Amino acid sequence: MHLLVGPTGHITHAGPTIAKLRAEQSLIGQRFLEVFAINRPRAVASMQDLAANVRKKLHLELRDARRTSLKGIMVPLPEDPDSMILNLSFGISIVDAVRDYSLTNADFAATDLAIEMLYLVEAKTAAMAASRRLNMSLQGAKIAAEEQAFTDTLTGLKNRRAMDTVLARMIAGGGSFAVMHIDLDYFKAVNDTLGHAAGDHVLQEVARIMVDETRESDTVARVGGDEFTVILPNIAGYQTLQRVGERIIERLEVPVPFQGQECRISASIGTVWIRAGTPAQAEEVLADADVALYASKRAGRAQQTFYAPELRRAANAEGPPAGRDSRAG
Known part of the structure; x- marks a missing residue:
């Protein structure tokens, strides 16, 4: 100039x-x-x-x-x-x-130092834009990886790690919540007679039903082969839990069609209700839900049992429960 x-x-x-x-x-x-x-x-x-x-x-x-x-x-x-x-x-x-x-x-002019400064500014702008894109990509990858780490790949439900995290948060919050352990009855027979493809199809259908019958605020997790856990926050009484359990059991008794065959299962449920302000530990809550689940199994399956201390005394008197393979059948 x-x-x-x-x-x-x-x-x-x-x-x-x-x-x-x-x-x-x-x-x-x-x-x-x-x-x-x-x-x-x-x-x-x-x-x-x-x-x-x-x-x-x-x-x-x-x-x-x-x-x-x-x-x-x-x-x-x-x-x-x-x-x-x-x-x-x-x-x-x-x-x-x-x-x-x-x-x-x-x-x-080509020899003007202003040109060099403009090139530097342009390069910095391009570098910052590239850095933002990379950061967004990394953030997206991180979120996806975290989501994958907490998701059961077959059913799309939360997995055991996610269930443990949610349960710890519920206990730390001090509010009322409930835990349902749900085990599929006769699922082993489906695998043995119709194959694992049929079993996977049944598990996916079970996952869909459980999501349908619970609230968005509830956590439905697959924690084992045919085992599921539902965590329900802000529960006011047993009536709500009774209705949820009854709906799940009723719907899971409907045969699931697969390649011209019918897959017949049912569900046994053990439920623990933790009232607001009650001290609790995750291991004890899960153990109590498991005791209630075994009580449902022993009582004939396809039913829900609420945990009570006498159930544990009865379970201890009868000795350790049967292994997972016999229970799954």
Whole structure:
């Protein structure tokens, strides 16, 4: 960017880039000091003062509303020492100038350091955009990995790790909640007679039914081959739990069709209700739900049993329960 200033202090020529800064009116013919304010050196108030500071760095700004800052050096013209040529640059304000005046690299000489600064700014902008995209991608991958770590791949339900996390949160919160252990009756027979593909299909159908019969705030988890756990927060009484259990048992007794065959199962449920403010430990809550589940199995299956201390005493008197294989049948 450059200007020519005549002996009277009037601008006699303006380069195309500086002209863009005052596109609404021509700079030619205007008094230099009426267009530009000299901030440094502070003593410059006239053309005589300006002539005394040739070849010195000047700090200027346009007097219009944008107050664009510039830097420059003024030197006499060799063929006309009474006239001055002023070489201008934006300095560190180049980014604002490019934005405010829609400048491009065509507005600067190839050797102008402004080009290097523009390249650096462009490179920084591109790097920051790439960094944001990478961060978003990593964040998405992290969320997906965390979700996968807490999800049972076959049914899409939560897994045991997720169930443990939710149960710990329920206990720490001190509110009322319930835990249902649900074990499928006769599931082993489905696998043995119709194959594992049929068993997988049944498990997926069971998962869908359990989600249908519980609330969005409830957690349904598959914690074993044919074992499920439901955690239900904010439970006011046994009636709610009784209705949920009855609906699950009723729907799971409906045969599940698979490749022209019918898969027949049922469900046994053991339920523990923890009242608000009751101290609890996760291991004890799960153990109590398991005791109640075994009581349902021993009572004939396809029913729900609520935990009570006498169930544990009865279970201890009868000895350890049968293994998982016999219970699954």
